[in-house]
Amino acid sequence: MKIKHTLITILLLGCGLLQGYAQQAPAPQLNFSLQDCINYAYQHQDSVINAGLDVKSADYKVKETIGQGLPQVSGSASFQDYLKPPATVGPNIFVTPISLSAPLVQFPFGAVKYNNSFSLSASQLLFSGTFLVGLQAVKAYKELSQRSLTRTRIEANVAVTKAYYQVLVSNEQIKLLDANITQLKQQLDQTTQQNKQGFVEKIDVDRLTVQYNNLVTNRENTMRSLILNYEMLKFQMGMPILQEMYLTDKLENIQLDKNIAETSVDTTVYRSRIEYSLLETNIKLNELNAKAKKAEFLPTFTANGGFGEVYQENQFKYLYDHIYPNSFIGVTLNIPIFSGGQRINQLRQLNIATQKSRNDLYDAKNALSLQASSANITFYNSLQSLNTQKSSRELAAEVLHVATIKYQQGVGSSLEVTQAETDFETADNNYIQALYNALISKVDLDKAYGRIK
Numbered sequence: 001m002k003i004k005h006t007l008i009t010i011l012l013l014g015c016g017l018l019q020g021y022a023q024q025a026p027a028p029q030l031n032f033s034l035q036d037c038i039n040y041a042y043q044h045q046d047s048v049i050n051a052g053l054d055v056k057s058a059d060y061k062v063k064e065t066i067g068q069g070l071p072q073v074s075g076s077a078s079f080q081d082y083l084k085p086p087a088t089v090g091p092n093i094f095v096t097p098i099s100l101s102a103p104l105v106q107f108p109f110g111a112v113k114y115n116n117s118f119s120l121s122a123s124q125l126l127f128s129g130t131f132l133v134g135l136q137a138v139k140a141y142k143e144l145s146q147r148s149l150t151r152t153r154i155e156a157n158v159a160v161t162k163a164y165y166q167v168l169v170s171n172e173q174i175k176l177l178d179a180n181i182t183q184l185k186q187q188l189d190q191t192t193q194q195n196k197q198g199f200v201e202k203i204d205v206d207r208l209t210v211q212y213n214n215l216v217t218n219r220e221n222t223m224r225s226l227i228l229n230y231e232m233l234k235f236q237m238g239m240p241i242l243q244e245m246y247l248t249d250k251l252e253n254i255q256l257d258k259n260i261a262e263t264s265v266d267t268t269v270y271r272s273r274i275e276y277s278l279l280e281t282n283i284k285l286n287e288l289n290a291k292a293k294k295a296e297f298l299p300t301f302t303a304n305g306g307f308g309e310v311y312q313e314n315q316f317k318y319l320y321d322h323i324y325p326n327s328f329i330g331v332t333l334n335i336p337i338f339s340g341g342q343r344i345n346q347l348r349q350l351n352i353a354t355q356k357s358r359n360d361l362y363d364a365k366n367a368l369s370l371q372a373s374s375a376n377i378t379f380y381n382s383l384q385s386l387n388t389q390k391s392s393r394e395l396a397a398e399v400l401h402v403a404t405i406k407y408q409q410g411v412g413s414s415l416e417v418t419q420a421e422t423d424f425e426t427a428d429n430n431y432i433q434a435l436y437n438a439l440i441s442k443v444d445l446d447k448a449y450g451r452i453k
Contacts, residue, residue, distance in 0.1 A: 044238035119308035129295030204414035270368035272450025375448035396427035
């Protein structure tokens with residue numbers, strides 16, 4: 001009995017240790033570059049997964065259509081028990097002369113009570129214009145699904161890239177705020193000591209305290225926004241929100257001026273866009289739909305054959321004593337002659353749909369070219385604004401440095417330092433916003449020029 005209690009105690013302690021270890025073990029942190037995040041989204045983002053499933057569905061559609069041209073085989077079996085067999089009637093042939101105008105009489109023989117039949121039939125399509133066009137159409141349909149998958153991957157790429165850059169910019173903003181808070185805290189401490197010694201007024205301390213508190217609050221708000229930005233990135237990737245991750249790419253390694261020269265010489269940029277390719281495929285499908293409707297005017301030719309066995313008897317015990325086999329072969333020619341004008345009017349509607357799709361392609365050509373031009377101008381403006389704000393930030397930092405030195409030497413006022421500090425914070429905010437705009441406009445530019453695949 002003691003041994004049993006000892007074993008139970010050991011097991012409980014072991015479970016407690018394992019549970020404690022499991023609770024203390026931290027969730028693994030994953031390191032992600034931008035490309036890692038994009039690759040993860042390609043495998044886990046729901047819209048990309050669904051687009052991939054559409055491609056598989058298109059493969060099955062191709063096989064389904066091919067199957068229409070293969071032999072079609074079916075079998076059947078039936079059993080009938082006439083609880084009350086139907087009567088067989090006709091002229092009375094048992095009297096002469098036979099009178100066709102006399103009332104009909106019921107014959108003593110009629111339907112057999114028990115019937116059991118088995119049959120096997122097969123058919124083979126020999127010619128069908130609709131089937132031949134359908135083979136071409138399903139290939140175009142598969143091409144459409146593959147290009148739709150490419151478009152979905154591009155959209156996921158763009159969304160992940162923008163979310164990734166947002167996190168990087170938020171981290172950069174926090175770094176700048178930390179530097180400003182550190183610098184302002186030192187100045188606040190110095191000013192507080194000078195106030196205690198009677199060298200500066202309390203209002204100088206109050207001004208710096210207000211600025212310091214504002215910076216701390218701004219940093220706290222930015223930290224909360226950073227958490228939200230991480231969650232948005234995970235959402236765009238299809239990653240669980242609670243999964244820990246660390247971004248390995250750095251802002252300084254991003255080449256904003258990469259491929260800029262190509263944007264000024266590419267005059268057929270619309271051909272690089274997946275949207276243009278999708279519209280081209282849509283035109284092909286509409287043309288094939290019209291071609292298939294024309295094929296409905298042609299005859300169809302089918303070979304068929306079958307084999308069957310029938311068992312018939314009025315008494316069940318004799319039902320399977322005799323078998324009555326049957327078989328046949330034949331061909332069927334179906335010639336469409338007149339449909340009340342339905343087919344010709346359906347064909348005209350399909351021709352109109354094809355013309356509309358060509359118009360859409362022409363409109364898309366102009367729209368995509370305009371989009372590329374707009375993205376190009378927006379990017380150049382953003383890049384110029386970023387350079388300007390970067391220079392302004394450096395200049396504001398220098399002005400703050402000079403104002404601080406003058407104040408410490410007694411030749412400047414605290415108001416001048418406060419104003420310089422405010423201007424520096426504004427320059428920081430403008431720089432962060434310009435940096436984000438430049439990064440996002442670079443993504444839009446790459447998308448507009450079809451560089452994202």
